[in-house]
Amino acid sequence: xxxxxxxxxxxxxxxxxxxxxxxxxxxxxxxxxxxxxxxxxxxxxxxxxxxxxxxxxxxxxxxxxxxxxxxxxxxxxxxxxxxxxxxxxxxxxxxxxxxxxxxxxxxxxxxxxxxxxxxxxxxxxxxxxxxxxxxxxxxxxxxxxxxxxxxxxxxxxxxxxxxxxxxxxxxxxxxxxxxxxxxxxxxxxxxxxxxxxxxxxxxxxxxxxxxxxxxxxxxxxxxxxxxxxxxxxxxxxxxxxxxxxxxxxxxxxxxxxxxxxxxxxxxxxxxxxxxxxxxxxxxxxxxxxxxxxxxxxxxxxxxxxxxxxxxxxxxxxxxxxxxxxxxxxxxxxxxxxxxxxxxxxxxxxxxxxxxxxxxxxxxxxxxxxxxxxxxxxxxxxxxxxxxxxxxxxxxxxxxxxxxxxxxxxxxxxxxxxxxxxxxxxxxxxxxxxxxxxxxxxxxxxxxxxxxxxxxxxxxxxxxxxxxxxxxxxxxxxxxxxxxxxxxxxxxxxxxxxxxxxxxxxxxxxxxxxxxxxxxxxxxxxxxxxxxxxxxxxxxxxxxxxxxxxxxxxxxxxxxxxxxxxxxxxxxxxxxxxxxxxxxxxxxxxxxxxxxxxxxxxxxxxxxxxxxxxxxxxxxxxxxxxxxxxxxxxxxxxxxxxxxxxxxxxxxxxxxxxxxxxxxxxxxxxxxxxxxxxxxxxxxxxxxxxxxxxxxxxxxxxxxxxxxxxxxxxxxxxxxxxxxxxxxxxxxxxxxxxxxxxxxxxxxxxxxxxxxxxxxxxxxxxxxxxxxxxxxxxxxxxxxxxxxxxxxxxxxxxxxxxxxxxxxxxxxxxxxxxxxxxxxxxxxxxxxxxxxxxxxxxxxxxxxxxxxxxxxxxxxxxxxxxxxxxxxxxxxxxxxxxxxxxxxxxx
Numbered sequence: 001x002x003x004x005x006x007x008x009x010x011x012x013x014x015x016x017x018x019x020x021x022x023x024x025x026x027x028x029x030x031x032x033x034x035x036x037x038x039x040x041x042x043x044x045x046x047x048x049x050x051x052x053x054x055x056x057x058x059x060x061x062x063x064x065x066x067x068x069x070x071x072x073x074x075x076x077x078x079x080x081x082x083x084x085x086x087x088x089x090x091x092x093x094x095x096x097x098x099x100x101x102x103x104x105x106x107x108x109x110x111x112x113x114x115x116x117x118x119x120x121x122x123x124x125x126x127x128x129x130x131x132x133x134x135x136x137x138x139x140x141x142x143x144x145x146x147x148x149x150x151x152x153x154x155x156x157x158x159x160x161x162x163x164x165x166x167x168x169x170x171x172x173x174x175x176x177x178x179x180x181x182x183x184x185x186x187x188x189x190x191x192x193x194x195x196x197x198x199x200x201x202x203x204x205x206x207x208x209x210x211x212x213x214x215x216x217x218x219x220x221x222x223x224x225x226x227x228x229x230x231x232x233x234x235x236x237x238x239x240x241x242x243x244x245x246x247x248x249x250x251x252x253x254x255x256x257x258x259x260x261x262x263x264x265x266x267x268x269x270x271x272x273x274x275x276x277x278x279x280x281x282x283x284x285x286x287x288x289x290x291x292x293x294x295x296x297x298x299x300x301x302x303x304x305x306x307x308x309x310x311x312x313x314x315x316x317x318x319x320x321x322x323x324x325x326x327x328x329x330x331x332x333x334x335x336x337x338x339x340x341x342x343x344x345x346x347x348x349x350x351x352x353x354x355x356x357x358x359x360x361x362x363x364x365x366x367x368x369x370x371x372x373x374x375x376x377x378x379x380x381x382x383x384x385x386x387x388x389x390x391x392x393x394x395x396x397x398x399x400x401x402x403x404x405x406x407x408x409x410x411x412x413x414x415x416x417x418x419x420x421x422x423x424x425x426x427x428x429x430x431x432x433x434x435x436x437x438x439x440x441x442x443x444x445x446x447x448x449x450x451x452x453x454x455x456x457x458x459x460x461x462x463x464x465x466x467x468x469x470x471x472x473x474x475x476x477x478x479x480x481x482x483x484x485x486x487x488x489x490x491x492x493x494x495x496x497x498x499x500x501x502x503x504x505x506x507x508x509x510x511x512x513x514x515x516x517x518x519x520x521x522x523x524x525x526x527x528x529x530x531x532x533x534x535x536x537x538x539x540x541x542x543x544x545x546x547x548x549x550x551x552x553x554x555x556x557x558x559x560x561x562x563x564x565x566x567x568x569x570x571x572x573x574x575x576x577x578x579x580x581x582x583x584x585x586x587x588x589x590x591x592x593x594x595x596x597x598x599x600x601x602x603x604x605x606x607x608x609x610x611x612x613x614x615x616x617x618x619x620x621x622x623x624x625x626x627x628x629x630x631x632x633x634x635x636x637x638x639x640x641x642x643x644x645x646x647x648x649x650x651x652x653x654x655x656x657x658x659x660x661x662x663x664x665x666x667x668x669x670x671x672x673x674x675x676x677x678x679x680x681x682x683x684x685x686x687x688x689x690x691x692x693x694x695x696x697x698x699x700x701x702x703x704x705x706x707x708x709x710x711x712x713x714x715x716x717x718x719x720x721x722x723x724x725x726x727x728x729x730x731x732x733x734x735x736x737x738x739x740x741x742x743x744x745x746x747x748x749x750x751x752x753x754x755x756x757x758x759x760x761x762x763x764x765x766x767x768x769x770x771x772x773x774x775x776x777x778x779x780x781x782x783x784x785x786x787x788x789x790x791x792x793x794x795x796x797x798x799x800x801x802x803x804x805x806x807x808x809x810x811x812x813x814x815x816x817x818x819x820x821x822x823x824x825x826x827x828x829x830x831x832x833x834x835x836x837x838x839x840x841x842x843x844x845x846x847x848x849x850x851x852x853x854x855x856x857x858x859x860x861x862x863x864x865x866x867x868x869x870x871x872x873x874x875x876x877x878x879x880x881x882x883x884x885x886x887x888x889x890x
Contacts, residue, residue, distance in 0.1 A: 031617075033337040035261070046079035047242065048213030052204050056084050057203040060146050066195055067151075067178040072334045073284065074243035074346070077180035078208065081148050084732060088146055094118055096147045096624030100154040107131055107162050110155075114147055131163070135175075144174040152179035153194050183334060201530045208240025217242060218265060221249055227266045228610050234267075237348045245350045247281040248273055251352055259617035264610070266617040269419055273348075274355040281352065284333060291320055294326040295335065295344075299353040300365045300392070302343040303385040306378030309342065315365040318411055328856055366392030370402070383409065387420060387750055392428040403431035407441060411448070415589040418452040426457065429464075439471050441479065450483045450575045453591060455490025455623030462487055466507040473602030478544060479572045480649060481508055481516045486579045490623035494608050494659045499522050522549065525661050527556040528698035547575060552580040556662070558700035558733055577792065582627035592618065596631035605638050605797050616654070625683045629660040634667035640676060641799040643833040643847075648673055664690040665702045671709065676769040676801060677839065678846035684713060704734030712745050720746075737768065744775050766793050774806065777813075784815045791817070800830045801847060808849040831855070835871055 052069075059067045069077050070755040083097050097116035098110060111131050121170045124134035138145055147156075155163075161334050183205075186499050195201035209217065214235045218226040226234075238244035252258035261268050277287055297315045313323045330336045337345040357365070358688040366389040372378035373386060374397075380386045387409045390402050410424035425445035427658070432438035446461035462484035469477060488496045501520045504513050513538050522528035534546060547561070554561035577585035582593045590598075592615030600610035612635035615628055632655040639648035648669065655666055661804025667690030671683035687706050694703050711726035715758040727742040734742070737759060743752035753776040760769040773790035778780040789809050794802045803826065807817050817823060827848065834844045868874045 009089060023836050032403045045406060046076050047217040048209045049076060049080050049083070049206065049218065052083065052206060053080060053087070055202075056178060056204060057087060060088065060144065060178065063144065063174045064176055064198045064202045065171050065204045065799055067176060069178065069180045069206065069775065070183050072183050072241070072243035072345070074281065074349075075206045075208070076205060076242040077182070079242065081150055081178065081180055085146075085148055089094070094143060094145045096145070098149045110159070110163075112809055117146060136292075138175045139173040143248045143316045144176070147175070147177045149179040151176060151182070153181050168625055168745070171198075179608050181697075195836050198281070209242060209245070210233065210240070211235055213224060214240065214245060217245055218249065221246065221258060222265045224263045226262050226523050227294070227613065229268055230265060234348075237351070239346045239348075241346060243281055244346050247275050247279060247352060248348050250279065251275045256621065259620055261611075261613040261617045262651070264613050266614055268614070268617045269621050271333055271419075272355050273352060275352060281349070284335070287356075290316075290322055291326040293318065293373050294323055296353055296357055296361070297343060298327075298336075298342060299350040300357070300362065300389065301369055302350055303378050304369055304371060304372065304378045305341055305381045308378075309826045311365075311372060312377070313367045314368055314595045327510070338532065361395055362392050363396050366390075367396035370394070372492075374398075376399075384413070384417065384420060387413070387424050395431065399431040399433055400437075403428040403433075403437065403441065406431070407444065409443065417591075418454060422449055422454050422457050423454065426461070429461070435471055438474070439465065439468065441495065442477060444479065446483050446487070447571045447575060448468070450486055451571055451578070452589065453490065453578075453618070453622060453625050454626075457622070458483060459487035459491045469507060475544065476507070476511075477507065478512050478516070479570070481505065481512070482545060482572055483575055484519045485516060485523065486575055487623075489579065489626050489659070490519075494524060515543050515549055518549050518553070519576065519580070522556075523661070525626075525663070525697065528554045531557055531559070540569055545573070548573065548576060549580070552576075555581065556701045557701050557824075558761055576871075579625070579627055582625070583630055587698045589616075591625070593625065593631040596634050600638065601632040601763075601765040601768070603793075603797055605642075608634055608639055624658055626659055626661045628658075629655070629662050629665045633665045633669055636666070637672065640672050641670060641794075641801055643830050644837065644841065645673060645676060645834070646837040657883045662694075662699065662702055664694045664699070664706070666690075668705055668709065672878045676841045676847055680713075684710070700733040701864060703731050704738040708738055708741055708745070711742055737772075742770070744779050744781065748779045748781060750781050753779065757782070757786075763866075766797055767799075770794050770799075770802070771798075774809075775851050778809065784813070787813065788818065800826065801831065804830055805849050827858070829856060831862060832874055837861075837876055 009352055021864065025546075029244060054070065055504070056067055069080055071077055081097075084098065088095050095730070096114045098113055112121065115124045115134050115137075120134060120137045123137040124130050124548070176333075196203075211231055214231050215226060218224075218234070232246055234245055238248055249258065252271070252350065255271040255275050257267055257271040257273065259268050275281065285295065293316045294312055297312045301315075304311070309320060309327060312318070312327075313320045316323070318326075327336065327342055331338065331342075332569060335345060335349070337343050344353075354362070369378070369380075369389045370386075372392045373380050373389075380389075390397070390406055390409075390759040393402065401550065406424040406428040410421045410428065413424075415423040424469060425441065425448060429438060429445055431443040432441050442461045442465045446458045446465065447849075449455070449461065451456035462480050465480040466473065466477070466484065473700050485497070487499065495522050501517050504510070505516065508516050514533050518530040518533045521527075522532060531550060534550040534553070536544065537543070551561040574585060574587055578591055580833075582591060583593070583597050586594055586598075592611045594606050596611040596615065599605070599611060610665050612631045615631055616624075619625065619628070620708070632651055636648045636651045639645075640649065652666055652670055656663070660666075667686050671686045674680070674683040674686065687709050691703055691706050691710075694700070694706075707726050707730045711723050711730065714720075714723035714726060723746045727746040730742040732740050737756065740756040740759065742754045743749040744756055756772050757769075757776060760772040763769075770790040771795040773782065773786040777784075777786040777790070787806065789802060791806050791810065794806065807823065809815075810817050830848065831844065834847055839847070839854045841852045841859075844850075845852050848855070863869065863874070866874075
């Protein structure tokens, strides 16, 4: 189950957004640092335009008569004007705004509008406003006046000519006209040239946003750090245009393709983003015009090179002359790219427009595109776009040829673009005319989607396969059943699996049923039942995948599996391994669970957190893999080590609401969380309950660490016999590392200490090495440098809580803690993180190993140094800093 966030009110940034579809998303309520004081500014902030705005304000202060702000549609000219006006208002500068919604040819109208806004209507004549009288009145004013004109290209050339002389006469006064012009429109044309030559014009051309500016924009829009790759993807498809970035965020949020997990925004699906026609990004389009029909067709055809206007005419039924006229007008407006060919300048605009193509309109246009490419009258170098047009065209083109191409393309892009692979392979199934080809395509689609963990799609295809048993070979039927069980676990959960195992499936052969049922039992976390089911069969050589499943169950139960596992060829073996032993299967494309575990063990904690969040976000759309327990466990442990206790608690609560295998794996971080705030009794109870739950199922996998936790607790409490009993249990169920740790902690074995450190170094696992070094040093079996090395390792991981506790140990053992200034800063950061996570002073004192009065004193000094006046302000600032620091995480 995925918990969907609800909107939280402005001013409460400390509330955790765990999993959201981002349809209702919080907006940042903080003002930019450089304008922290003063009135709240209206509208969204024009990110990345600070330098331009500063130069415009300087031009206004120096009373330059005309300032021109130019740039293509969507670049943010209106936002810059709004920001300039707001900042001028803060400086008590008189401003007037001239909104133009149609071409203006009446000088008197413009004069009256400006004069009325600044209280000079009487001075320039109410009945017949005179431009000369207005300019004279403006020139007579001692205070500065700034007139802002948006969409100034709507002013006709004749009116510009009439304005040029009087406006130029304002040179030397404190009056400035700030005008925004879109490019490629040349604004006032010759008039601008004249003003430029006379030094009366200051020009600012807005450039596309840089990556860092897109990051800031997304963070402000979503109050979340964009996940790695999100910024690059949006910047590329939006060409750095702020209006298109905002529209893309709105569109993906509406269609469920944008998910916010643990304050990180992920694009998890290539669903077509959709925004209403009233959205500002469509402000220049008339849905009733022929231009709209043309641009809709072009949104599908623009990757092609060839007679695109002819294809548009054939698709829309418009006359070629009207099509060419519309295309020319679109290019003049900057909607189309300059140069040869006809293509939309911004890919995201094309994507947003395609959402308004009707089903037949889309299919017909795609048919024309595909046929043009096949006939050689057009070319398309973008293979992804051609695949999409094949899928759009469907049955309107040669079905067999389209199916063959989609099968090949879908298989090729599976690791890179799972969304395309899913759609193309599914469409290939629909296009196959030969029953045998259709069966093969269904099998390919089901297996590929299961590998990609798109469980709902996989389940749909396996159901279609199993409904045609007469057309399936024995091998194909068994593979379809096995993939179906795995897909059921991800898409349907335990209820669907329980129903499946309750009685033999009508689709399964009696001899194969034990293997199929055993897989379902494993996915219900009933490993002992699965092992019993397969052991009763006896010889499994004749049953494909039988030994694989029995060995997986045996590994969880800690028993030996007779005989070697035969190597099964094909992707179905990979599907089973990913479902039953997800930490073992490492082939491409790698699952988020395996990627999380690998990154965590290697000390790439930011990468591990990203992979875990991505897995959660993807599961919200495509189904949750029951084998993802270890990834959620690593995520929670990392967050706890970094002091993010509330976020870790949310991860664990969400995990407990899901159907997951080996749920006792979550007990260790749950106990660490309780121990962190001083509730050691509850932590001990959780550990004991986790061991008992595993033992009831006969499972030993993942229990060694729980026994180790209790062994250490017993030893510290002086219950040596109980500690030795735990060590003996660890020797029976644990890995070599666990056994060595037990020898060090309970028996203080010097030889075991040396072997433990050597083993940890060879493994290349930062956290495990740090833990080994601490265990050896605490047991008195290592030199002081073991403390220092462990301290530095935890520093590389940004593990704030282990570092804080290790400092206490080092001081108690008279070991010098390196970096005094860095330590003070780190302690302050940990205090801020813990306060932001809602901990009381008493709990904070427990975490950092201090007294409540000590914490109060530290907080007082922190407030004095930073200027924050309350815990709420500190919480807001800490959360903002966390999000900002995580924007660049790899």
